[in-house]
Amino acid sequence: MVKKFSMLVVAGLIALPTLASAGGGKSNADLEQKIEELSRQLDELKAQMAKQNETITETSGKVDDMDTMLEEKSEQWDLASRFQFDGDFRARGDYYNASTVFAAGTPLFDGYDSLGNPQFRPAGGGQENDTIMTNRLRLNMRVKATENLEFKGRLAMYKAWGMQSTPDGLGGGFPVFDGNTTRTPDDSALYVDRAFVNWNNIGGAPVWFSIGRRPTTDGPPAQLRMGNEERMATPVAYMDYPFDGISLGYAYDWGTDALGEGRIRFCYGRGFENGLEDDTGASIDDTDFAGIDWDILKQGPRFLNLQSFGAFNLFNYPTFSSDLVNYGAPSEYGAQINLGNVYHTSAVYMDKINNLNYFIAGGWSRTDPNENGMFNDYTSATPKNTDAEDGYSVYAGVRYDLDNLGLKLGAEYNYGSQYWIAFSPGHDDLYMSKLATRGSAYELYMIYDLPTGEAISKYAQTFIRLGWQYYDYNYSGGFDWNLKPYDLDDEKMQMQMMGLDPVESANQVYLTFEAYF
Template identity: 30%
Template sequence: MNKPLLLSLVTAALLGTTSLSADNTMYDRFQQMELQMKQMKQELDALKAEKAASAESADAEEADDEADDEADEDEEKVAVASKESADDEADDEDEDDEESIEDKVEELQENVAELNKNTNSNHLKFGVDYRFAIENLDYKMADGSKAKNDAFMTNRFWMNMSWAATENLSFHGQLAYNKAFGARSGASNPANASFETFDWVSNENAYDDKLRVRSVYFLYKDDEFAGADIPWTFSIGRRPSTNGHLINLRDDDHASSPMGHSINVEFDGLSAKFGLESLTGVDGMYVKFCAGRGMSNAAPKFTSTPYSSVDSSQGANPNIDLAGLIFVPYDNGQYSINTQYYYANNLIDAVNPQNQPQGFTTVGGMHSITANFIANGIGDGLSDFLDDTIFFVSGAMSITDPKKDQKMLDATAQDGESKTGYSYWVGTQFPSLISEEGRWGLEYNHGTQYWRSITYAEDTNIGSKVAARGDAYEAYFTEPLVDDIFSLQIRYTYIDYKYAGSNGFFGATSGDASEISSTMPGAANYVDKAQDIRFYLRYRY
């Protein structure tokens, strides 16, 4: 019998030592051993299935023989005896093959266990993601003046970590380094230095040469909840909350759970997800609850400044908390509908934004509602091009909830007056017509005067495009150069602001939505139009 057991020879070579080398990393060895175990188990299952089929065939033949004429009984007995003898030989051979594969699987499992013991963990994995980018940044101010940087260069490095301690419990983390070539950006503008290390964007800013924690959390998952057939997860820690749905397409990343149309910031918190597909019979239905803290009224031990609810100008910051849910009513893998709601409290505005000392004041809260439709492939077999084309449309609404004595987004509003803003966003990504693996993307989004997102961490150095109170246009081309390990991208982003404050805070100072014009007070400080041309090279493994 043909026995595809060459894997065992490879296994012996791989597992002859527990030391690690540059050509045989821990990650590689785990991956190879898991693959070999899977293939061997498939061989074992195939042998058992073949043996079962042989037994069924023998039973069927025996039943047919019993129905034959009794006159042929002696001849039948001779034939059956001969067949049984052949079957016994085949069974012996199958059993030997089966035992051989089972021995190899057991040996491989023992080696995996030994390696886990030496590393104090199960399934320890590391990954790296390095990106060099060069950008041409150009601004036209409201008074007609211009500002630019012809060659803004950055190094961005992510180090990914994961440990699967059990089938249900795992740990995930990511360290990040993001720095402009040649200098720390905050040193050139002391007036804005306090924003450079703002907790929402500490790893998205090209700032200093420190390695920071971008995300760190544990994840628990199970197939049942309270005895019901409801797959669920629970997680707590520093969230993977940037590069969410839709914005991840142009960033060539897997989507994190938030919808990038209305929230894209780093924060600390928790989430719990419940799959509803089995209960409802609707493809992909689930609900996910999220909560987090974006700023803390906290101080180091033994500080002379006590915790307080007063503004930072008097010694403390407010607690900014956010809670919401994501509900996906339908997702069959090709077409999906996604919705999101959150409420953020104690939102802030800058005090004396043009002068020092810099501080914050609490102005109120905000409701945010987002819904989108995604087609991951258009139609059913209409053409290879449409099968591999992604199309999406997204709409969002923000509703401010100001404190009774505060204004939000409008310096001319009455105290406590709420403002509602809207935004829509359409885009497509499709196969390249000039290369086999490349992807093109085209996107457009529009925001009204009082539109407000929390998307400061969006990977666009001229400011968040989906936060724009006005129009934003974007085109990009991504090309894999070496499999999915090494790639390049060229991206062009253009923003035409109609109203100020798109990337400010939430009050009537830095967040004021005044109409952009050459005659507005302080016109030289307001961006009218901005563009970013970016080229990057990226290594991921």
């Protein structure tokens, strides 16, 4: 518009002589007046154009600043968007009632007095906790550093209501140690539960390398009874043990829809680090884990896994985080020593027919003790058991999904033999690991999806889980390779001499309120 106006003024100035000739009767004074008027208008026009140019320059600067700011913000948003966060919260209440081998008041050996006379204490006859409430919070994170390098981590808080330490009897009676931290209720701090880096597609091949705090808890088939549709960890649930280590894996495709895909991993980890050794030779060796985990096939819900590993230079007990610790070891347990090796193999097959999920699993364990022995019987004339002992377990379960009602109903059963060992200190059964049972364990449960509205997050799940567990022990112990697993019916005298009063049967009822976000 300004450009058009200025062109008209210039055209008018050019036409002035012509106008002057045409109007021959007009005086020179009139002509000069018109020229002055046009000159004034031209000056005003120049002033307006200069002001507009100034405004345009200022606006252009602001636009440039905005572009720079948006570029910076975009870069920040891009960096932030690389991080994926999700999590879950669980409130849980439990009722627990257990019967022990000996009736209340039965005298149990309790050591010797200063004169060498035996002392006795009365058996309690049972255990009970009518209510115990716990809160668990877990925060997951995932981020890619480069195209083929990603980090995954999880922080966890798990505590009992009204406590900033572990209540008596939880975690199978073990204090908190590296193999059950974040898995046994303790204080309200957030601890690193998982933290590892995956280097994928190494050399353009379906090969990966991973190192860090491993995803080794709540493995298959635990996702069924825990209300998750996805696999939550690498190893079969018989290996429920947080540890630090590495894995090297290879993925493949069977080339047929019936078998789907598979992957095999070599895994190594450290179960106990002794630190510096002294010159006396009294130090013990580090405990290491090594083995393979093989997803033989996976196609939809169909899944077959085989794992086999060894625990080498196994400790008699780990280093505890406890008020009872004295130089890294509770004194009542005696000195820390290496006992030898344990070998472990297990497998699980899972599938789904219409709305019926099912699985069957089995495990085998074998001890290879050194001169210190495993499963020792201190009531015997030769207490150190240096023989290899084999144990086994079978485990099966079903879950039927009533999708129209948002309801899932499940049942599970497992049996363990006398010398069965499950590596499951990180279990999620609050008191005793059911997969470590030497005898039978039963469980019935239901999961109900809460009508909390439309999901905001793709991770969203809200449900309650109600379950009942019944433990029926045939032999003493569980996750224990130190003492002989005594027959609860036929070896009561030996247990009485040892001062032992193990659980014979137990009922546990739990109710959870869970939100995944």
